Amino acid sequence: MTSKGAEVGTVRPGGRTARVRAAVLRATEDALVEQGFDGLDLGAVAQRAGVGKTTVYRRWGSATALVADLLVDMAEQSLPRADTGSLTEDLLANARLVRRTLADPRQGTLFRAVIAAASCDERTAEALRRFYQVRVREWAVCVEQAIQRGELPEDTDPDEVVRAVSAPLYYRLLASQQPLDEASADRAAHAAVAAAKAGVYARTR
Amino acid sequence: MTSKGAEVGTVRPGGRTARVRAAVLRATEDALVEQGFDGLDLGAVAQRAGVGKTTVYRRWGSATALVADLLVDMAEQSLPRADTGSLTEDLLANARLVRRTLADPRQGTLFRAVIAAASCDERTAEALRRFYQVRVREWAVCVEQAIQRGELPEDTDPDEVVRAVSAPLYYRLLASQQPLDEASADRAAHAAVAAAKAGVYARTR
DNA sequence: CAGTTAATGGGTCTACAGTTCCGTTAAGTG
DNA sequence: CACTTAACGGAACTGTAGACCCATTAACTG
Numbered sequence: 001m002t003s004k005g006a007e008v009g010t011v012r013p014g015g016r017t018a019r020v021r022a023a024v025l026r027a028t029e030d031a032l033v034e035q036g037f038d039g040l041d042l043g044a045v046a047q048r049a050g051v052g053k054t055t056v057y058r059r060w061g062s063a064t065a066l067v068a069d070l071l072v073d074m075a076e077q078s079l080p081r082a083d084t085g086s087l088t089e090d091l092l093a094n095a096r097l098v099r100r101t102l103a104d105p106r107q108g109t110l111f112r113a114v115i116a117a118a119s120c121d122e123r124t125a126e127a128l129r130r131f132y133q134v135r136v137r138e139w140a141v142c143v144e145q146a147i148q149r150g151e152l153p154e155d156t157d158p159d160e161v162v163r164a165v166s167a168p169l170y171y172r173l174l175a176s177q178q179p180l181d182e183a184s185a186d187r188a189a190h191a192a193v194a195a196a197k198a199g200v201y202a203r204t205r
Numbered sequence: 206m207t208s209k210g211a212e213v214g215t216v217r218p219g220g221r222t223a224r225v226r227a228a229v230l231r232a233t234e235d236a237l238v239e240q241g242f243d244g245l246d247l248g249a250v251a252q253r254a255g256v257g258k259t260t261v262y263r264r265w266g267s268a269t270a271l272v273a274d275l276l277v278d279m280a281e282q283s284l285p286r287a288d289t290g291s292l293t294e295d296l297l298a299n300a301r302l303v304r305r306t307l308a309d310p311r312q313g314t315l316f317r318a319v320i321a322a323a324s325c326d327e328r329t330a331e332a333l334r335r336f337y338q339v340r341v342r343e344w345a346v347c348v349e350q351a352i353q354r355g356e357l358p359e360d361t362d363p364d365e366v367v368r369a370v371s372a373p374l375y376y377r378l379l380a381s382q383q384p385l386d387e388a389s390a391d392r393a394a395h396a397a398v399a400a401a402k403a404g405v406y407a408r409t410r
Numbered sequence: 411c412a413g414t415t416a417a418t419g420g421g422t423c424t425a426c427a428g429t430t431c432c433g434t435t436a437a438g439t440g
Numbered sequence: 441c442a443c444t445t446a447a448c449g450g451a452a453c454t455g456t457a458g459a460c461c462c463a464t465t466a467a468c469t470g
Contacts, residue, residue, distance in 0.1 A: 014466090014467050014468075015466080015467070016417075016418075016465085016466065016467070017416085017417065017418090017467080020417085020418075036324070036325045036326070037243075037321070037324065037325055038242075038243065038268065038269065038322075038325040038326075039325070041457075042457080042458075043456090043457065043458080046419095051418080051419085052418055052419035052420070053419080053420090053457095053458085054418075054419055054420080054459090054460090055417080055418055055419070057457095057458065057459075058417085058418085059417090059418095061458095063243065064243065112324040113324060113325075115320075115321070115324065115379055115380065116242070116320075116321035116322075116324040116325060117243075117321075118379075119241065119242065119317040119318060119320065119321040119379070120241040120242055120243040120244070120318075120321060121241070121243075125382060128380070128382070129381065129382050132380055132381050133381075136381070160392075163373070163376060163381055164373060164396060166376065166380070167372040167373040167375070167376035168368070168369060168372040170372070170375070170376050170379065170380055171368060171371065171372035171375050171376065174320055174323075174324070174375065174379060175320065175333070175337055175371070175375055176334065176337050176338075176341070176368055177330060177333070177334050187365075187405055187406065190400070190403070190405045191369060191396065191397075191400035191403075191405045191406075192396075192400075194399050194400045194402075194403035194405055195395070195396035195397075195399045195400055197399075198395070198396075198399035200392055200395045200396045200399055201392065201396075219436090219437050219438070220436080220437065221435085221436065221437070221447075221448075222437080222446085222447065222448090225447085225448075246426095246427075247427080247428080248426085248427065248428080251449095256448080256449085257448055257449035257450070258427095258428085258449085258450090259429090259430090259448075259449060259450080260447080260448055260449070262427095262428065262429075263447085263448085264447090264448095266428095411470105412469105412470100413468105413469085413470095414467105414468090414469080415466100415467090415468090415469105416465105416466090416467075416468090417464105417465085417466085417467085418463105418464080418465070418466090419462105419463090419464080419465090420461105420462095420463090420464095421460100421461090421462095421463105422459100422460080422461080423458105423459080423460075423461095424456105424457105424458090424459080424460095425456105425457095425458090425459095426454105426455105426456095426457090426458105427454105427455095427456090427457090428453105428454090428455090428456100429452105429453080429454075429455095430451105430452085430453075430454095431450105431451090431452085431453095432449105432450095432451095433448105433449090433450090433451105434447105434448080434449075434450095435446105435447085435448070435449090436445100436446090436447085436448090437444105437445090437446075437447085438443105438444090438445090438446090439442105439443080439444080439445105440441105440442100440443090
């Protein structure tokens, strides 16, 4: 079985185990950024983390399992949402935040690698799903408030609006690979608002 | 160096070489669908293709190069666009086509694997870029016609509208991993139309 | 503050992905 | 329809990722 990842639940979660996990996850992140997912070598990760190779193979066992645990770790550091009182401003803030993350050489490469890993393994895919679920829920509150303010139709699906903001940016990162400039972020936000106001993201159709 | 891929340009492109390439690319496709990208073994591909292992290592050399050549091959089979006379109908047709492709167990898995490979290698990424460039240009004509009919602002960027249709579907495939049902395809198309009509995809801002 | 054992780590072994060598096949040429 | 050589394929070789063994370390327990 793959490691639970989080310290909770293991028999002996204290000091050393936690330190080893942290060191290995940091090393994994660095290796992913530098080598990419297919070049990920567990032995190299172990050495970089200053940890025995055996430990990495025993606790994680595969590159995808390592990335899955990294995603659990990443999901825990939640990003604070904006609260400007205007839907457009809130979603612009979200779009620009996502854009900045994906456009950053380190983070962008990391996200590509993580998504590549998720495409190769079901457990990792599940971890990625949870990661985005947390992120989306955090920002969906902005949309819920906009509905209460009467800016959007009652039956609008808040999560779907938030995802609509991210989608074009991820498409640029992964598929079309066009530059992730600020204008593209603003277009993503404005498009989501326009579509939401037109009732495209209504729950019942 | 990586193989040019296309037969044109090689010194001896005739019969056998072309047959070998076709067999290897088919085998690669099958292997990607069954094993995923990280499980891709060039030896196994060779065996499945009924071709010498040496040949695969010589002509392609790596899993990513193999996928890059597969993408060149896939780009050649262009999909015919719709022409219903209505922008909404055309984009609905496009969205449903993309959805059907990505929702298909075989094709969906293949696309995930291909995108994973592109995330791991610059040459493969370039091949993927070209692939989508061809696809997008094909359907952009629908948007150009809509502009001429006066359905959309003059300065609308046609390519950007087409990408806006695909983006939410790819986001579902790769990131959020929600079901790719027909309703999601229709939302994607309607959202793109709503945003385009609102002038979000104007070239000059 | 011992005693217990989960967890780690160094060292060794092994299967197999990827390389090399060289003989064979067949595509292009005149 | 021979002749040249690009391209292929079988077999033997090798480096290394990953498995295994067992001694050591340090968390939890009472």
